[in-house]
Amino acid sequence: MTFSTSALADSVAAAGVFEGADLASTPASRLVEVKDAVARVRRMADALLVEVAGEIARRSTKDDGVGGLARTRGFTSPGRMLADALGGSEAEAHRLLKVAEATQPSLDADSGGETAPRFPVIASAVRSGDVSMEIAAVLTRALERIAQVAPDTVAGLEERMVTKAATLSLADVRRMVAAHEAAHRPLDVKERDQAAFDNRYVQIKDEADGSVAIHARLDVATAAPIVTVLKAAVKKVMQARRDSAHDKGMTGMDYTVDERTPGQIHADTLSALARHALGCEEVPTGVTTTIVVRVNQADLRSGDGCASVDGIDSFIPVTTATQMTVDAEIQPLIMGDGILPIGKGPKKRLFTEDQKLALLERDGGCAWCHAPPSYCEAHHLRWWQHGGTTTLDNGVMLCVSCHHRIHAHHWDITVRDQHVWFTPPATIDPTRTPRIGGKAHYQLEA
Template identity: 40%
Template sequence: MENRLDGIAEALAALTAAGGGQAPESLTPGALVAVNQAFGALLRHVNAAFAPVAAEISRQSRTELGKESLAKTQGFRSPVALIQATTGSSVAEAVKIVQVGEATAPRMSLDGEHLPAPHPHVAAAVASGALSVTTAAVIVTLLDRLAVRVDAGRLDSAERELCARAPGMRADDLARLIARAEAHLDPNGVDDRHEDRRAKRSLTIHERDGLVHLTGVFDIETAAPIRTAVDAMVTRIMQGNEHADDATRDHRSPTQMRADALSDVCAHAIGCTRVPTAATTTVVVRMTLEQLESGLGAAQVDGTDAPLPAGAVRRLAADLQIVPAVLGGDSEILDWGRTTRLFTPAQKLALVERDGGCAFCSAPPPWTHAHHINWWKRDHGTTDLSNGVLLCTGCHHRIHNDGWDIHVDGTGTTAHVWFIPPPWIDPTRTPRPGGAARYALTA
């Protein structure tokens, strides 16, 4: 506990040095960013210190103690209710801090031997302030769920790697990392999870106040053609808007565009007299030829986080145009030098394999363009994978306008993309990882 209190004291000192005692409106943009970072560190250290306390409250409130339970003696039905009332947190937040406290606290065997925490790497990352309790709870939940199916040594390596990758990730990036980690560690479990999700698919349609409400929940397999068709139509409109003037610009919001796209697809289906046997939608799926032939293992559908069983891909292949991620063969040239200015479809597929969508913000592949890192005209850049990067329109403008540098480490589809911030954002110019490599575990 003393070490954790030291962490709080250090975080408080950092907050004061950053200007945390000043009125926020008086801070410069740089100072405001520094104060924001200092507050984040302080919150992580406070929760790290509180987690073992919450775990001990839970231990002293276990069910077998009956009326002697600590929570019940304080007038609460459970330790979570006690913590929730004391901290003002939600039930979910209280559950997470108890879970992390129990997962990161040292144990004692029946014969009195001191044992390490159930998740020592998570414990170290939380104690250092690198991981928030929320992020730690997500990692612990994954590891505990896989404990009966995955070798302990692999889980330990995965825990170490997840703790190294997760700090600083947004919630959606963390979800993507966890989904791909689970598929990597337990590919045989993808089928069971997919069938569970598939059973929950539903679509309800009702009218209220002159509006028709569609509420849908779809598994990845069912949603693939819907999402691909709608995204393709909306992307085409957004691309047209990029160079349009105010008179020709489509002023609909993206949500309105999606609604109209779905209506257009259905209107076409009503008027279509042909049996839909031909391929009508292109879905890019990333898997090995062996997985496709055997129907075993997990595949990744472009634009989605959760994996899809290889068997489901075989079902999709009967109705949709499947583009396999078999790239760089004799039939396609992936490096063109300066013989051509525009990236080819094969090159973009290769960039999608490497970048996974927008390499900066992770927007889905259909929303992106292939851009030259060193510009074709100004810098005499080549039309090669090593000089290409997938970026959505917003990130493309932001990176160029703000002065970010991009570096590609390695060659081909396994290379790593790094974004180097300008000095006014980060004086140290510490490279930030981009592309699909952010979510790929090696354990």
């Protein structure tokens, strides 16, 4: 393959139109054009990197031994050689190599000529900059899995996947692939789920800075109740923020707002659940135990010094140990007051539970950003106070953030043929071209 930088040069020239622009004072529409131009430069540069990576890999095979290109340059593999050049991770380098392997022509040992790439449509999309390297890697892995069980379907499926992927984000491409495999390759999904169950774990590690790191990998069924509770806690806080902002606008009174991040809310909720379980005999594990906090009496009286918690190597301040027992309303060691600081709050019966389930089947969560169902509420397209009906064709599932953003920026939402469509205002898109939402946004069949 002949190496050519002309496409990259063209994209650089297109970005060069903005040379000297003051980004701080650039109008929003113009700034979006800058973003698109620079993003295209990156994609075209990545396309060249794929070509180079493929050739490095070709000259660094196991058959080449110590005489291979990577080893003669002091690297144990082409992946490490690329990672060193890019200043990135080996994972990033291996994605480049994976795409290169699937999209670059190979040499025919008999004729000495080039054979067509394994996935020519992905190769073309990479060279043209229609898909990013990350998306190309996701599509490559998916098509390789499909080729193992249904090789005859790959060609047509590759064309459809690439065409759809060119309009999607990386997250939505992953959703598209997952949805397709769930619909057409359920046995593979079952095998992966079983593997995830067999390999599930939670690791607990005392860190050098005094914190405790908890890392987990869980199968979906095991994770579902945990994820549901944690995200419901975030939703409740976000709803409280929204209501607080509304109340401030209506009354002028400034209420205290919970400013915790989602990660902090997750942590606090998980801790609260564990404290509840410690003193509850009804939990599924049947565990009843005691947290033992050890503290020197003199330190306790002075409020200085440190305390230890059985089972954790790191120490905590005496004040923290005291606060732990106060929060639990126990005397002196047993944690758990049986009150969970989470909940759904008062129900707004605008849509029935059956209607919400139907909307979620159509929208999959937030119809715009695809946030999970636990973040979402059912909303009227035509407002209730303006005569809107509580029916499926007048309903949409939106997370709190998207609900406010869409209304604030005057997007129109319609339902046609059981699909949700979002129409941007002319200030965002002068053509006001509708964009499909819900599950159909990323489903290959839609």
